[in-house]
């Protein structure tokens with residue numbers, strides 16, 4: 001079994017990952033009827049050990065996903081015989097079988113992390129509302145917005161979950177200051193508590209460099225698992241931070257959950273607004289209500305003299321929202337404090353709730369909370 005891109009963390013003291021031993025143990029959980037095994041079919045994407053919790057991510061052929069996921073519980077038990085391992089979790093992501101023709105991207109059925117049987121049907125049955133935070137263009141502050149909105153909704157008294165579905169660049173765990181690996185209880189990943197909400201990011205589970213090169217089906221497999229295999233409980237709202245653009249993750253999320261709506265983040269720059277328009281139009285085409293547009297990095301306010309500069313122009317998102325007939329939710333300035341809060345893991349709505357940035361996001365969270373409570377569009 002090829003071991004590529006795995007993180008070398010000692011399993012037992014000072015020992016490297018015993019790759020041959022892992023392969024041998026996975027092979028012991030072979031299906032006697034078909035001869036299939038995770039060792040023969042899987043490619044290791046990442047492998048890590050933290051406080052006795054082993055997390056192994058395997059890429060498997062898409063057409064064997066169901067048969068192989070059924071082997072996960074037995075394979076996990078085998079891995080738990082390794083020294084230093086108390087709980088082993090196997091996460092499966094799918095890839096196209098070699099030589100198979102490319103197909104239009106389609107989300108796959110939900111495949112469990114080691115422990116439970118495959119399930120069908122809509123994911124997130126206990127979640128009352130799912131809100132996507134999206135942007136057409138990268139780097140406009142979508143993740144920063146998702147974090148501050150989610151925590152802001154929590155401050156409004158709602159029970160909130162936050163999912164980082166930005167598979168190619170997960171960052172929420174850092175913005176929330178989350179460390180270590182999530183717990184696994186009864187084969188289900190437990191979201192981590194931070195600042196009054198619960199959150200889960202792929203960045204806590206796999207090697208980020210490995211995830212960066214994942215292609216369509218693997219990305220969608222990972223999203224399905226983050227939705228279906230995490231014990232989200234019964235939050236009032238699950239905020240999902242999407243990757244920029246209109247690709248596989250957006251498609252998977254739309255097909256696998258019933259989205260209550262999408263919030264689009266843009267800077268006032270023309271180029272970002274053109275992409276924001278594309279994002280709005282994608283959600284409208286699939287009948288997902290656009291809850292509104294947020295203008296981030298709206299203007300720069302000098303912390304020394306208070307002078308305001310409109311670095312990327314100003315007011316473009318408000319005009320765009322009017323032109324597209326979607327609500328304008330508000331503008332957030334470009335502030336050094338906001339950048340610093342993202343790096344320090346303390347969201348600005350917590351660290352500086354009365355700063356300009358803190359006030360702006362709390363106001364938007366208030367508007368969204370009101371509309372969620374009223375069960376109607378903001």
Ligand SMILES: Nc1ncnc2c1ncn2[C@@H]1O[C@H](COP(=O)(O)OP(=O)(O)OP(=O)(O)O)[C@@H](O)[C@H]1O
Pocket residue numbers: 135137138139140141142143144145166169171243244296297332333334335336338339340342343
């Ligand atoms: N209003 C703001 N003021 C200052 N810095 C900001 C602001 N919004 C975001 N940033 C900073 O800009 C950078 C990019 O933000 P963020 O990661 O939220 O963008 P993104 O749109 O999610 O990016 P990606 O496309 O990579 O997912 C981060 O360093 C963040 O701290």
